[in-house]
Amino acid sequence: MKKLYIYIFSISVFCLFVSQANAQQDTIYYKQRYGLMVNTDLIKLGRTAFEENYNGFEVGADFRLTENIWLSGELGADDYLFDEGNLMVNTTGAYFKAGGIYNFHTNWIGMDNFLFGGVRAGFATFSHTLEEFTVTVRDGFFPPDIRTPGTSFNNLNATWIEFMAGARAEVFKNFYLGLNIQLKFITTQSELNNFDNLFVPGYNITNDTSSFGFGFGYTIHYLFPLYSKTLKQAVDN
């Protein structure tokens, strides 16, 4: 009988140790990288290389504030020749965007991918040169009246609000590829005398009948990890 008690006691002690060991394994610790992510837009670089009417670039940065929120900003320049229908207009200028993104994606531990929504306030300063226009006429009785006025419209600016959605995936350690689409609407813009802003740097092509615009980017990012936060997570058995 006594032997049996000792036997039961030792089994229960063993079970206790085992369960304690299990309890320790129920929490795992992991590190989350915080830092500055810098990026450039590959579409703008590609258009600069392959599109005759466009030169430009954009660099951006994201700084991680919390697990899901990053502060973001972009700086860029566009040089675009609008050459459609009866108008040929060259627009050059620079822009700045500031805002943030919210990462909706629930990452597996150790991963840092993005499925995000973001908002930006944009500001651009630019100028247009009306290189050429063909006078619009109802009929073709006379030969086309082509003018090359070279009129400059300088010191122009515009502001807009931008909503964006996109995704980023870490393809190598600290290297990310990202896609995003942007819906924008102009809040203020310089009024022109007998002309209109057809293109605004950073905003892209404007619209005559509405203040909405559209853009997209294909970005490559590098994360400079500055520090990491150690987090723990309970694991259900």
Added chain:
Amino acid sequence: MPLRTSANQTNYFLTQFATSEAPNTDELRLNYARRNVYMNRACGYKVEFLDFQARRVVEEAPNVNWIRSVSVQETVIEDEEVVHLHIFH
């Protein structure tokens, strides 16, 4: 009758009985100032005409003007919806 957008004057030679053996050609001189007006990105600029004046060149005998007179109705030409010139013959 279209006006030239590239100059401040358009001259028309209008011929009566053009296919007959005795055609009669009168010269009409149309003078105006021009103004470029931006419409939109698809159409670009149009030209409006200001201070529109019309005059027939009076011919000396034995030629006869078949146009008896011209009368400007509108001196500003912004569209094709209204009558700008009456030609009497």
